[in-house]
Amino acid sequence: MRLQSSEEEKRPQEVPPKSGRFYVGPAFLIAVTVLLITLFTVGIAYGVQTSAGSRGEVSEGVLVDSVREFRIQAQQWYYNPAILKANPGEKVRFVVTSQDIMHGFAINELGFNMQLSPGEQMAHEVDIPADMAEGYYTMYCSIFCGIGHPYMKGTLLIGNPGVEMSKFLPYFATLGLAGVFIGFSAIKRRTR
Amino acid sequence: MNGIKHLTTDLLEIGLIRRLVRLPFFQFLFVVPSLLIFIIAALSIFFGVRHAGSNFGMVFTWVVWWGMLVSFFVVLGRGWCVMCPFGALGEWVQRLSLWWKRKWGLGLNLKYPRRLKNMWFALVFFIVFIFMDNGYGISNSPPLTAGLIVVLVLGAIWVGLLFERRTFCLYHCPLTLFIGISSMFAPFEIRRKDAAVCRKCESKACFSGSERTYGCPMFEYQGRGMDKNNDCILCTECIKSCPHSNIGMRLRLWGHDLWARREGRLDESIGAVVIAALVTTVSLFLVMFLPPLKSLMDKILPAGAPPNDWPRVVSISLLYLGGVAASLLLMYGFSYLSKLFSGVKDVTAKSLFIHFGYAAVPLGIMKFLSDITDHVLRTWGAVFGVINALLQDFPLNRVMTEEITVKQVLSAGQTYLLQTVMIAIGFSFSLYVAYKLAERKFSDRDVAFRTFLPIGAFLFILTMAALWALSAAL
Numbered sequence: 238m239r240l241q242s243s244e245e246e247k248r249p250q251e252v253p254p255k256s257g258r259f260y261v262g263p264a265f266l267i268a269v270t271v272l273l274i275t276l277f278t279v280g281i282a283y284g285v286q287t288s289a290g291s292r293g294e295v296s297e298g299v300l301v302d303s304v305r306e307f308r309i310q311a312q313q314w315y316y317n318p319a320i321l322k323a324n325p326g327e328k329v330r331f332v333v334t335s336q337d338i339m340h341g342f343a344i345n346e347l348g349f350n351m352q353l354s355p356g357e358q359m360a361h362e363v364d365i366p367a368d369m370a371e372g373y374y375t376m377y378c379s380i381f382c383g384i385g386h387p388y389m390k391g392t393l394l395i396g397n398p399g400v401e402m403s404k405f406l407p408y409f410a411t412l413g414l415a416g417v418f419i420g421f422s423a424i425k426r427r428t429r
Numbered sequence: 430m431n432g433i434k435h436l437t438t439d440l441l442e443i444g445l446i447r448r449l450v451r452l453p454f455f456q457f458l459f460v461v462p463s464l465l466i467f468i469i470a471a472l473s474i475f476f477g478v479r480h481a482g483s484n485f486g487m488v489f490t491w492v493v494w495w496g497m498l499v500s501f502f503v504v505l506g507r508g509w510c511v512m513c514p515f516g517a518l519g520e521w522v523q524r525l526s527l528w529w530k531r532k533w534g535l536g537l538n539l540k541y542p543r544r545l546k547n548m549w550f551a552l553v554f555f556i557v558f559i560f561m562d563n564g565y566g567i568s569n570s571p572p573l574t575a576g577l578i579v580v581l582v583l584g585a586i587w588v589g590l591l592f593e594r595r596t597f598c599l600y601h602c603p604l605t606l607f608i609g610i611s612s613m614f615a616p617f618e619i620r621r622k623d624a625a626v627c628r629k630c631e632s633k634a635c636f637s638g639s640e641r642t643y644g645c646p647m648f649e650y651q652g653r654g655m656d657k658n659n660d661c662i663l664c665t666e667c668i669k670s671c672p673h674s675n676i677g678m679r680l681r682l683w684g685h686d687l688w689a690r691r692e693g694r695l696d697e698s699i700g701a702v703v704i705a706a707l708v709t710t711v712s713l714f715l716v717m718f719l720p721p722l723k724s725l726m727d728k729i730l731p732a733g734a735p736p737n738d739w740p741r742v743v744s745i746s747l748l749y750l751g752g753v754a755a756s757l758l759l760m761y762g763f764s765y766l767s768k769l770f771s772g773v774k775d776v777t778a779k780s781l782f783i784h785f786g787y788a789a790v791p792l793g794i795m796k797f798l799s800d801i802t803d804h805v806l807r808t809w810g811a812v813f814g815v816i817n818a819l820l821q822d823f824p825l826n827r828v829m830t831e832e833i834t835v836k837q838v839l840s841a842g843q844t845y846l847l848q849t850v851m852i853a854i855g856f857s858f859s860l861y862v863a864y865k866l867a868e869r870k871f872s873d874r875d876v877a878f879r880t881f882l883p884i885g886a887f888l889f890i891l892t893m894a895a896l897w898a899l900s901a902a903l
Contacts (some may be wrong), residue, residue: 266882274886277893278890282897285716285897288901313563313745314715337741338569338570339482345836349832350808350811350832375840375841379811379833381492381568381804382566383569384712384715386800387804387902388715390902402842403841403903406842406845406900406903407903410853411896413853414893415889417853417857417860418860421857421885422881425864425878
C-alpha cells in the first residue's frame with residue numbers, strides 16, 4: 238500500500254552518476270565490507286567477553302555462623318564480585334555497599350530489592366528454598382542510574398547448573414543480524 | 430475500506446478527530462493533566478524522601494516519563510511536546526493566556542538571532558545533559574532533578590519573555606535535538622494537503638495566526654511544504670488557523686522523513702549519529718573500559734566524595750566523549766569508503782556523512798526502547814510501591830517504605846531475546862533508510878548499491894556494539 242504525501246514534489250533532484258574512473262569491482266567491494274565487519278565484530282565480542290571475565294571469578298562467599306555471606310561493591314555500572322555461588326537450602330547474607338551514587342541490588346526470584354545509598358553498607362538475609370531449581374539467576378540494579386544502567390547486572394549460581402545456554406545467545410544473534418545484512422544486500426543487488 | 434483510506438489520506442476526515450483538534454483548547458486539554466502530575470512529581474522530588482528508588486517523583490520522571498517519551502517516537506513523534514508543562518508555562522507567561530488569543534502579552538517577542546537558528550547549541554545542551562546524568566547522576570538524585578526542574582521552568586519562562594513563540598522549545602530545551610530528530614521516525618505527520626492552495630493563500634494564517642489563533646509556535650510554515658516532523662509539536666494550531674482547511678493529519682510509513690526530507694544538515698546528521706552512539710558505542714566503551722580506566726585513575730587522581738569522586742567522573746567523561754567521537758569518526762571513515770565505493774568523482778565524504786547520518790536514527794531509537802524495556806520488565810512492581818508510599822503522605826512523599834517490591838515479567842534470557850529482536854528491527858529499518866537515501870542520492874541503482882554497502886557496514890558495527898554491550902550483563 239502506497240501512502241500519500243503532498244510533499245513528494247519537494248524532494249531534491251537526484252544526482253546523476255559521474256564517470257567510472259574510481260570504479261572497483263563488486264567482488265572487491267564485498268570482500269572489503271565482509272572483512273571490515275568481521276574485524277569489528279570479532280574485536281567487539283572478544284573485548285566484551287574478556288572485560289566481563291575480568292570483573293572477577295566466581296565468589297563462594299564466606300560461611301559466618303552457618304550463613305553464607307557475600308560482600309559486594311556496587312558502582313557504575315557493575316558489581317564486584319559479579320558472579321556468586323550458593324546452594325539450595327542455604328541461608329545467604331548479601332552485604333552490599335554502593336561506592337558512588339544510588340544503586341539497587343535485586344534478585345527477583347528470591348523476592349528482594351535492596352536500595353543502596355552512596356557509601357552506606359546494607360545487609361539482607363534470605364533463605365534459598367531447598368527446592369529452588371539449580372540455575373543462573375540475575376542480580377541487577379533496580380534504580381535507574383544512568384546510561385550504563387541496563388548493563389549493571391551480575392549472576393547468582395544456585396547449585397551446579399552446568400553450561401549456561403544463554404551465553405550462546407549473542408553468537409546466534411550476531412549470525413542472525415549478519416544474515417539480515419547479507420540478505421538485505423543480496424535482495425537489493427538482485428533488484429538493481 | 431473507508432476507515433483504512435482515512436488513515437492513509439487524512440485523519441481529519443473522521444469527524445470526531447476533526448472536531449477535537451479544532452477545539453481552541455485542544456492542547457490545553459493535554460497540558461492540564463500533565464501539569465497536575467508534574468506538580469505532584471515535583472513536590473515529591475523537592476520535599477519527599479531523598480532516595481531515587483523510593484521517591485514517587487523520581488520513579489515517575491525517569492522511568493514512566495522517559496519510557497513514554499521514547500515510545501512516542503515510534504507512534505506520534507513529538508507527542509510529548511503537546512503536553513509538556515515547561516513549554517506551556519513559558520507560552521502562558523509570554524501570551525498571558527492559557528489558550529485564547531490576546532493582542533498583547535508579557536513577552537517582548539524579540540527575533541531570535543538568525544545565526545543561532547540551528548541545532549548546534551541544542552546538540553551541546555543534549556551532550557551536557559546526558560553527561561550530567563551519567564557523571565553526576567541527575568536521574569539518581571532528587572536534589573539534582575529538582576535543580577533541573579528549576580532550570581527548565583526558569584529557562585522556558587525567561588526565553589519566552591524575551592523571544593517570540595517557542596524559541597526555548599525549538600533551540601534551548603536540552604532534549605529538543607533528541608526529540609526532534611527521533612520524531613522523523615514516527616508514522617504520523619501533519620502536512621498541507623494541496624500545494625496549489627497554499628500558493629494562492631494570502632493570509633498565511635498557519636504561520637502568522639488569525640483573529641482567533643496564534644499560528645505555529647515552532648516557526649513552521651506549512652505553505653512552504655513541511656518536509657519533516659522535527660519541529661512539529663502537534664499543537665494543531667496550523668489546522669485551526671488555515672482558512673482553506675488545507676492541513677491534513679496522516680499516517681505514513683515509519684521513518685519516512687529520514688529519506689524524504691529536503692537536503693540534510695550537518696548539525697542534524699551529527700545529532701542523529703550522536704543519538705545512536707549513546708546507546709551503542711558509548712555503552713560498549715563503558716562496559717569494556719570503565720573498570721580498568723577507573724582503576725588507573727584511582728592511582729593518578731585524588732579521591733573525593735561522590736558525586737565529586739574525580740577518578741570516576743573523569744573516567745566516565747573520557748569514555749563518554751571517546752565513544753561519541755569514535756562514532757563520528759567511524760561514520761566519517763565509512764562515508765569516505767562510501768565515496769570510494771561509489772566511483773563518483775565529485776561527491777565528498779562530508780556530503781555523504783550529512784546525507785546518510787540520518788540512517789542511524791531507527792537503530793538508536795530501538796536501542797533506547799530496548800534499554801527502558803529491560804528496566805520496566807524487571808521492576809514494574811516498583812511503580813505500585815512508590816504510589817503507595819506517596820499516598821501515605823500525599824503530596825509531599827516524606828514516608829520511606831520498608832521495601833519497594835520488584836516483580837519481573839520475563840526472565841533474563843527472555844528479556845535479552847526481546848531486546849535482540851528490538852535491536853534487529855532497528856537495524857533493519859536503518860538499513861532500509863540507508864538504501865532509500867542511497868537511491869535518492871544516485872539515480873543509477875548500481876552506484877546507489879555500492880554507496881550503500883559501507884554505510885550498511887557502519888550500521889552493522891553499531892548494532893554489534895549494542896548487542897555485545899548487552900551480552901556482557903547476560
